[in-house]
Amino acid sequence: MSSHVLQSPVGLLQHAGAQIVLIVSGGGSQVIPKLLAEGGAGGIMLEALVPYAKSAMRDLLGSEPGTYCSDQTVRQMAVAGWQRSVKLSNEVTNNVGVAATASLRAGNQKRGQHRIHVATHHIRGTRTATLQLTKNVRSRSEEEHIAALLCLDVLVGTFIEKKECPWRKELESLLVEGEDIVREQYMPPDSWQKLFSGDELAIPVETNIPAESRCISGKTQDRLIFSGSFAPLHNGHLAMAHLAEEIAERPVEWELSVSNVDKPMLDYIEVLRRAEQFKGKRLWLSRAPTFIEKIQAFPHSTFVMGADTYRRLTDSKYYGGSQQQLHSAMQTICRKARGLIVFGRVQNGKFENPADFNVPTPLREVTYFVSEREFRIDISSSHIRANKKWS
Numbered sequence: 001m002s003s004h005v006l007q008s009p010v011g012l013l014q015h016a017g018a019q020i021v022l023i024v025s026g027g028g029s030q031v032i033p034k035l036l037a038e039g040g041a042g043g044i045m046l047e048a049l050v051p052y053a054k055s056a057m058r059d060l061l062g063s064e065p066g067t068y069c070s071d072q073t074v075r076q077m078a079v080a081g082w083q084r085s086v087k088l089s090n091e092v093t094n095n096v097g098v099a100a101t102a103s104l105r106a107g108n109q110k111r112g113q114h115r116i117h118v119a120t121h122h123i124r125g126t127r128t129a130t131l132q133l134t135k136n137v138r139s140r141s142e143e144e145h146i147a148a149l150l151c152l153d154v155l156v157g158t159f160i161e162k163k164e165c166p167w168r169k170e171l172e173s174l175l176v177e178g179e180d181i182v183r184e185q186y187m188p189p190d191s192w193q194k195l196f197s198g199d200e201l202a203i204p205v206e207t208n209i210p211a212e213s214r215c216i217s218g219k220t221q222d223r224l225i226f227s228g229s230f231a232p233l234h235n236g237h238l239a240m241a242h243l244a245e246e247i248a249e250r251p252v253e254w255e256l257s258v259s260n261v262d263k264p265m266l267d268y269i270e271v272l273r274r275a276e277q278f279k280g281k282r283l284w285l286s287r288a289p290t291f292i293e294k295i296q297a298f299p300h301s302t303f304v305m306g307a308d309t310y311r312r313l314t315d316s317k318y319y320g321g322s323q324q325q326l327h328s329a330m331q332t333i334c335r336k337a338r339g340l341i342v343f344g345r346v347q348n349g350k351f352e353n354p355a356d357f358n359v360p361t362p363l364r365e366v367t368y369f370v371s372e373r374e375f376r377i378d379i380s381s382s383h384i385r386a387n388k389k390w391s
Contacts, residue, residue, distance in 0.1 A: 009152050009167065010038040016159035017094040021081035022048045025057060026069055027102025027116065030148035046088045049081075062263035069103040071117050071130055072270070077101065078119040078126070080264040092197050096122040098155045104143040105136070116147045119267070120158040123193050126268040127185040129154045134176055146174055150181065186268045195258065195285055196265070202255070202286040202297040207278045220297055222338065224248045225284075226304040227255040227294055233277040236377040243375055244304045244341045247368060252304065253282040255297075259289045290318075292329055295336045302339045307354040310342045310367075314359050334362045343370045351376065 013020070022045070024031065032048050035041050051057045058064055060080055065073045081097025089095060102116040114133040119126065129150055133143060149171040156162065175181075194200045202220055226241055241252040256274055258266045266274075275283060288294045291313060294303065312318050313333065319325035333340075340363075342354045355369035 007166065008038060009156050010035060010040050010044065012156050012160050012162070013044045014040050018044045018159055019046055019085055019089045019091060019095045020044050020155070021046050021085040021088070021095075021097050023051065023060070023077045023081045023097065023099045024048075024151070025051050025077070025099075025101045027104040027144060028100030028118070028147035028151050030144045031100065031151040034148055034152060046085050062260065069101045069115065069117060071119075071128055074099050074101045074117040074119040075121065075126060075128060075267040075269060076264050078121040079267045082121045083264060092123050094122070094159075096120050096155070096158055098151065098158075100147060100151045102143075102147050104133075104147070105138065105140045114143060116143075116150055118147075118151050118154045120154055121267050122158060123197055125158075125185055125187040126270075127154055127158055128183065128269065130182045131175075131179065134179060137176060142174075146171065149174075184269065186272050188268045188272075192268065192271070192285070195287060196268075198287065201288060201293075202284050205275055205278075205283040205285055207275070207281055207283050220284075221299045221301060223298055223301040224250045224252050224304065225255050225294070225298050225301050226252050227257065227309075230254070230256060230274055230277060233274075239377055240304060240306075240343050240375065243370065247341055247370075248302050248339075250302075251282065253284060254278055255284045255286055255288075255294065257286045257289050257294075259287045261289045292332055295332060299336055300338050302341060303337060304341045304343075306343050307345045307352045307357075308347075310340070310354045310359075311357060314357075314363070330360050330363055334366055337366060340367045341370065342367055343375055344372055346376075 022032065022035070029050055035045060036048075049060070051060045054068065057068060061073075061076050065076065067073060077099030078097040081099055082095060083097070085095040085097055086092055098118070098120045100116065100118045103112065104114055104116075114135055116131045116133070117128070118130075119128045131146070131150055133146070138146075149167050152167050153171060156165070162168075191200070191203045195203050224244060226237070226244065228237065230237065241254075245252050256271070258271055271285065275285070286294070286297050288297045291303075291309070295301075314326070314330070316323055316326045319329055344351055344353045346352070351372050353369070353372060354367075355371075359367075
């Protein structure tokens with residue numbers, strides 16, 4: 001391959017063996033023709049998606065994002081692209097999801113800042129770039145051009161660190177005073193990469209806890225596991241854990257699944273941010289989004305959960321609507337779980353006592369129901385997020 005070809009984005013990505021799924025929304029779509037117009041693009045581009053409608057974005061991400069144009073949303077989009085690329089190519093090593101979401105100049109006077117968010121996710125790391133543009137100094141097409149150049153820069157930089165390249169020089173030359181590109185990346189340890197690739201089901205995470213209290217690497221059975229998304233970890237979780245430790249007479253170990261049943265996996269930056277909440281605590285990362293998978297990851301363990309999770313255990317819709325699969329799941333839970341410690345919660349202003357739920361007798365027999373007198377804290381992660389105390 002000639003040196004001239006290697007200076008082009010497609011040439012560099014071809015040389016790196018990249019397999020790309022590109023997702024853009026709200027702005028940045030000019031990157032698609034910039035990539036596809038070059039010869040050889042067919043060797044690297046698996047798919048390009050433009051989920052422009054809110055319904056299309058909800059379908060892509062599995063739920064309504066907190067903000068459609070944000071760093072967190074673009075990272076979710078990039079992971080969705082990465083998972084799609086793995087599915088399309090049946091490979092992992094050089095696959096990458098690249099995403100851009102932007103709020104750019106519109107025909108009428110636009111409220112809020114003009115900004116561009118770009119992210120890539122692949123097995124070796126997550127990388128982001130955010131650029132806030134000065135309002136009303138460029139046309140829409142000029143802002144789109146900058147978004148495309150930023151997308152190219154982050155994408156190529158995911159594979160090859162080239163500080164001197166034509167599109168980066170052009171990008172930097174187009175910025176006005178006060179505009180800076182804010183970049184972030186996290187390259188995870190090998191154990192995280194094995195988890196994301198599917199080689200491991202659960203891994204312990206070093207969180208600076210005392211040596212005598214650390215998880216034993218590889219030994220996952222006979223533990224007290226508190227699973228959740230922990231976005232964020234709050235005082236209610238900590239109080240539940242403290243009481244569960246008194247009931248089970250063993251220390252709680254926290255479990256965060258990087259996989260979700262109907263949403264993209266978490267990206268590495270998001271996992272790192274959530275893991276940092278557990279300094280001094282025992283933490284596991286897993287690829288176990290369902291309770292049956294958690295039992296496989298942590299056999300003969302006791303599990304801590306809230307009433308909402310407990311209710312889902314006996315809802316057939318989480319087993320494809322099959323009563324036979326539900327019955328089989330109940331048998332597995334009762335046979336392989338050491339026990340369940342279940343806490344009530346407030347729902348629609350009323351305290352839900354899981355002891356009042358209609359559940360099969362064998363499941364009830366392996367469950368310790370924490371009464372309202374023993375525990376009640378009216379706090380939830382969703383409430384905290386709604387009040388913007390978590391980012």
